[in-house]
Amino acid sequence: MNEKQESSTIKPACLPWYKPFLAQLRGLKQQQRLPHAILLSIPGEQSHTDFLWYLSMVLLCENSQHEAPCGECSSCQLMVANTYPDFKLVSLEHDDKTKKINKNIKIEQVRNLIHEVYLTRSYDNLKIVVIYPADKMSIAGANSLLKTLEEPAAQVVIILATHHSGKIPVTIRSRCQQWNLDNPERTEALAWLQQQGMNDDAAIQYLEFADGDPLAAINLKEIGFIDMLGEFKQHFTQYLKKQIDVTKLCQLLTTNDVSLTRRLISMVIKAYCFQFCGLQGQQPMLRKKSAQAMMDLLKRSEQQLMIEDNNLDLQLQLEDVLISVKQIITSNH
Numbered sequence: 645m646n647e648k649q650e651s652s653t654i655k656p657a658c659l660p661w662y663k664p665f666l667a668q669l670r671g672l673k674q675q676q677r678l679p680h681a682i683l684l685s686i687p688g689e690q691s692h693t694d695f696l697w698y699l700s701m702v703l704l705c706e707n708s709q710h711e712a713p714c715g716e717c718s719s720c721q722l723m724v725a726n727t728y729p730d731f732k733l734v735s736l737e738h739d740d741k742t743k744k745i746n747k748n749i750k751i752e753q754v755r756n757l758i759h760e761v762y763l764t765r766s767y768d769n770l771k772i773v774v775i776y777p778a779d780k781m782s783i784a785g786a787n788s789l790l791k792t793l794e795e796p797a798a799q800v801v802i803i804l805a806t807h808h809s810g811k812i813p814v815t816i817r818s819r820c821q822q823w824n825l826d827n828p829e830r831t832e833a834l835a836w837l838q839q840q841g842m843n844d845d846a847a848i849q850y851l852e853f854a855d856g857d858p859l860a861a862i863n864l865k866e867i868g869f870i871d872m873l874g875e876f877k878q879h880f881t882q883y884l885k886k887q888i889d890v891t892k893l894c895q896l897l898t899t900n901d902v903s904l905t906r907r908l909i910s911m912v913i914k915a916y917c918f919q920f921c922g923l924q925g926q927q928p929m930l931r932k933k934s935a936q937a938m939m940d941l942l943k944r945s946e947q948q949l950m951i952e953d954n955n956l957d958l959q960l961q962l963e964d965v966l967i968s969v970k971q972i973i974t975s976n977h
């Protein structure tokens with residue numbers, strides 16, 4: 645049992661821009677053409693557990709004329725009560741010993757799942773299995789799933805949901821139908837943020853901070869991202885002026901969550917990209933070269949900093965990126 649399944653207050657959630665996707669899935673169900681395995685690529689990094697729950701309710705609901713789950717049929721009621729026998733969500737488990745969330749979905753979890761899919765299901769109903777985040781399956785776990793994907797059981801839909809579809813092994817990917825969820829268009833995103841209580845200016849600003857991801861925009865506002873950014877800029881200036889060294893700057897940065905650290909770094913690099921592109925200097929070639937170098941660094945750092953924990957490896961990669969930023973900036977003076 646994972647945390648979600650123990651929860652008694654499930655709040656199904658559907659963002660308006662995901663509705664066309666749900667309508668398509670529902671259409672496939674009605675035509676009995678649902679794929680047996682779906683690789684669902686989700687934008688951003690914000691948790692989509694509630695949405696995946698909602699999606700499953702949409703597929704399991706017995707009143708298919710409704711756009712949303714009816715909430716009244718026996719499937720909906722069992723889903724809300726978290727007692728639906730033919731739905732399973734496999735996720736990262738809480739480890740009672742370490743008191744932390746496990747880093748991987750373990751092979752035992754996948755094996756139990758396979759066992760359930762083949763042996764304990766009732767054959768009358770559609771069964772939905774969601775693995776999320778699917779990129780966190782251990783290699784052994786992913787391998788044990790292969791056979792299930794190759795020889796699908798009737799009436800079973802396996803949904804592998806991930807924010808990093810590139811990390812899913814090709815062997816798994818090639819056996820799934822791939823679907824991508826996207827962030828909404830800017831106008832829709834801004835309107836939605838305003839509905840959530842943000843004023844115009846805040847919506848514009850936070851949507852930009854969040855690279856167009858409205859859920860991340862809400863999150864960044866809640867955690868006071870503007871203050872963090874201000875503080876980071878201050879430390880970064882001290883670093884450029886040699887008042888603090890790279891190790892100190894990294895230490896200050898890594899007090900944040902890893903994804904926030906990545907966001908702060910990429911914002912600073914992007915700001916310099918724009919600055920170099922827009923500057924009318926004496927040496928346009930040099931500016932152009934620096935802008936290009938920053939853009940290359942931005943791409944490289946996004947790869948380099950895709951580390952999930954605040955550990956020594958992150959510290960080293962961060963230092964490397966920060967040293968490169970400084971080199972490019974100082975070569976411009």
Ligand SMILES: [Zn+2]
Nearest residue numbers: 705714717720
């Ligand atoms: Zn229903």
